[in-house]
Amino acid sequence: YLRGDQIIAGVGFNTLAYGISIMGLVTIWKQHGASPSVNKIPMISLRIREGLTFTISPLSIVAILIAIGAWYWLFKTTSGLKLRACGEDPKSAEAMGVNVFRTRFYATVIGGILTGLGGAYLTDGWIGQFTRHISAGRGFIALANVAFSNWNPLMAIVGGMIFGFFDVLSIYLPIKIQLIYPEVKVTTLAYLFKTIPYIGTLAVVSLIIGRARVPRALGKPYIKE
Structure with a gap:
């Protein structure tokens, strides 16, 4: 509505949400x-x-069903x-x-709700509590999945499994190495293993650069004539 740069606005909202979550952590608990x-x-x-x-x-089952429903709605209705x-x-x-402003606004609201569902999984379905930096950059991995899936919700399911594999690998490898080589101090290499999801994301994104078909008006404010 204000015709500003949507990328900058997105970064601003991301920073604001992080600050509000920390403020809530201190205020409530x-x-x-x-x-x-x-x-x-x-x-x-x-x-x-x-x-x-x-x-x-x-919640994982719900996410898969939502992706299937979103694909049907986007491409069949x-x-x-x-x-x-x-x-x-x-x-x-x-x-x-078509009312472009209203349609984009509703889509943004629905996207925010689904993002909140992902956050609910982290706190209530995986860890069982809220911590600082709980997402650990997974939101940016989700953006990489959008590009990987070429804005197709069904392919996003496949991409989620691929990126999830890298996340699991970062947990599995140190445990396996510790079992095979007890003398190795895996804790000293903990940060190295934690980079696996991000290295995997960079590798996948580097393979799809130039192949993904980006919506032509993505990130561009609409100015009604």
């Missing part, structure tokens, strides 16, 4: 590092065979076509009677 622990959302366990059990968070038109050619969308 009188803590500077972490909130008190809470009971995590129970996991769903499926027994594959003897000695092998598959567990998944209910008229309203989804209108939203994509607002990202590709807002002037043409306006000419067809």
